[in-house]
Amino acid sequence: MTLNRRQFVAGTSALFAVPAIGRAATPPKTIEARAELARIAPDSYPETEIWGYDGGVPGPEIRARQGETVRRTLLNSLPQPTAIHWHGLRVPNNMDGVPGLTQEAVQKGDKFQYDLPLKDAGTFWYHSHNQSTEQVARGLYGAFIVDETNPPDTDHDITVLLDDWRLGQDAQIVDDFGSMHDWTHAGRMGNYVHAHVSPMTEVLTNQRLRLRLVNVATDRIMYVSVRGANGKLIAYDGMPVTQPEDFETLVFGPAQRVDLVVDVTADVGEAVQIILHERVEAFVIAELPVSRRGTTVARGAIEALPPNPVSVLKDVSDALTVPLVMEGGAMGGLRQGSYKGQIMSSDELVREGQIWTFNGIAGLPENPLASVSRGDVVRIQIKNDTVFPHAMHLHGTHFQEVLADGSLGPLRDTILVDRVETREIAFVADNPGDWLFHCHMLSHQAAGMKTWLSVVL
Numbered sequence: 533m534t535l536n537r538r539q540f541v542a543g544t545s546a547l548f549a550v551p552a553i554g555r556a557a558t559p560p561k562t563i564e565a566r567a568e569l570a571r572i573a574p575d576s577y578p579e580t581e582i583w584g585y586d587g588g589v590p591g592p593e594i595r596a597r598q599g600e601t602v603r604r605t606l607l608n609s610l611p612q613p614t615a616i617h618w619h620g621l622r623v624p625n626n627m628d629g630v631p632g633l634t635q636e637a638v639q640k641g642d643k644f645q646y647d648l649p650l651k652d653a654g655t656f657w658y659h660s661h662n663q664s665t666e667q668v669a670r671g672l673y674g675a676f677i678v679d680e681t682n683p684p685d686t687d688h689d690i691t692v693l694l695d696d697w698r699l700g701q702d703a704q705i706v707d708d709f710g711s712m713h714d715w716t717h718a719g720r721m722g723n724y725v726h727a728h729v730s731p732m733t734e735v736l737t738n739q740r741l742r743l744r745l746v747n748v749a750t751d752r753i754m755y756v757s758v759r760g761a762n763g764k765l766i767a768y769d770g771m772p773v774t775q776p777e778d779f780e781t782l783v784f785g786p787a788q789r790v791d792l793v794v795d796v797t798a799d800v801g802e803a804v805q806i807i808l809h810e811r812v813e814a815f816v817i818a819e820l821p822v823s824r825r826g827t828t829v830a831r832g833a834i835e836a837l838p839p840n841p842v843s844v845l846k847d848v849s850d851a852l853t854v855p856l857v858m859e860g861g862a863m864g865g866l867r868q869g870s871y872k873g874q875i876m877s878s879d880e881l882v883r884e885g886q887i888w889t890f891n892g893i894a895g896l897p898e899n900p901l902a903s904v905s906r907g908d909v910v911r912i913q914i915k916n917d918t919v920f921p922h923a924m925h926l927h928g929t930h931f932q933e934v935l936a937d938g939s940l941g942p943l944r945d946t947i948l949v950d951r952v953e954t955r956e957i958a959f960v961a962d963n964p965g966d967w968l969f970h971c972h973m974l975s976h977q978a979a980g981m982k983t984w985l986s987v988v989l
């Protein structure tokens with residue numbers, strides 16, 4: 533009998549049933565950000581010089597159980613200052629990894645210790661949050677998986693990181709991170725979309741897979757489908773849906789995730805394929821070959837995961853409502869904006885590398901978008917007055933979309949707001965601190981699209 537992950541996890545839970553919070557701290561592991569050679573392009577090309585955590589792309593997958601505390605000491609061996617953000621994890625504010633808001637950037641040769649209590653189970657990821665247009669494009673990211681106490685019964689648990697590289701003919705990363713053309717348009721698009729699949733054993737017919745898809749690209753929106761397997765979507769951005777959903781083509785703004793549970797329908801010799809859809813073409817970006825016949829035991833229905841312990845939103849009708857108007861970019865007609873406390877013409881802004889504004893302000897404003905008390909219900913009306921989509925990410929807490937009929941969408945930490953569209957999100961501000969709220973198209977963030985919220989005790 534082969535031991536599958538479910539059995540392994542069930543086996544360990546018997547031994548370590550004690551919740552880990554409050555247990556004696558184990559010394560933190562070091563995670564080193566450094567340059568290294570890695571195989572990104574096909575074998576006929578040279579290796580690519582990347583920046584990676586522990587020298588790898590992606591960085592090591594961090595995996596722990598809900599309720600545990602993960603500790604990592606970041607050692608910066610890069611030629612630039614850096615910091616790590618734990619995307620989607622509801623961590624204490626001083627662990628959030630945002631230079632200029634929650635910590636000082638970690639200088640070359642220096643260290644910073646992150647202590648991350650894991651409140652939620654789900655699919656998260658970690659990435660650099662300093663000069664991120666460059667640092668994430670060079671490879672500074674990895675998956676962060678938090679296991680449920682009782683994970684669903686599957687034969688494989690597979691992480692698929694969707695990335696987008698801009699490589700030259702020599703397979704080296706093109707060094708044009710500040711390109712104004714990219715920043716004023718849809719961001720820095722690569723020319724080589726790549727899916728990194730976590731190591732796994734062989735896939736057999738009829739097996740049940742959990743697929744965790746993460747868009748780690750700096751700017752590209754990905755349209756993805758799965759062929760050769762059938763099932764349900766069970767989580768968005770790490771947070772379980774109440775009712776597993778059918779899915780076809782999934783849309784991933786930068787930083788967005790989904791968890792799927794699917795049963796293999798492909799036959800021996802075929803493969804489960806991850807397909808990337810472009811305007812008129814489709815590409816296979818990952819394949820899980822089906823090597824042998826598996827048993828045909830009938831699988832049970834795909835069940836919802838237990839909810840994470842988030843504060844439940846009920847009535848949003850008398851929530852504090854905060855407008856956020858996005859302007860700027862190419863064809864946006866921005867006349868002026870405020871930057872570092874000064875009103876500037878659009879030409880002056882461009883000279884500062886600032887192209888986009890939130891409520892007329894480019895870059896991190898001195899005052900928060902809103903200052904609220906812990907426990908307040910906050911509603912943000914996001915009006916996209918630009919001709920580009922934006923993937924808005926809130927740090928520190930997940931939110932729900934307030935839909936047109938007043939009902940609430942699934943919990944998410946990143947929402948894709950299409951061109952000239954208005955969307956509303958709401959959440960209980962239960963995590964005290966200063967939290968960044970920004971476009972996760974990292975070029976747009978660098979070029980102005982960021983603000984913050986203050987949650988006071």
Ligand code: C2O
Pocket residue numbers: 617619659661787925927968970972
């Ligand atoms: Cu994924 Cu502000 O970050």
Ligand code: CU
Pocket residue numbers: 921922923971972973976977981
């Ligand atoms: Cu954007």
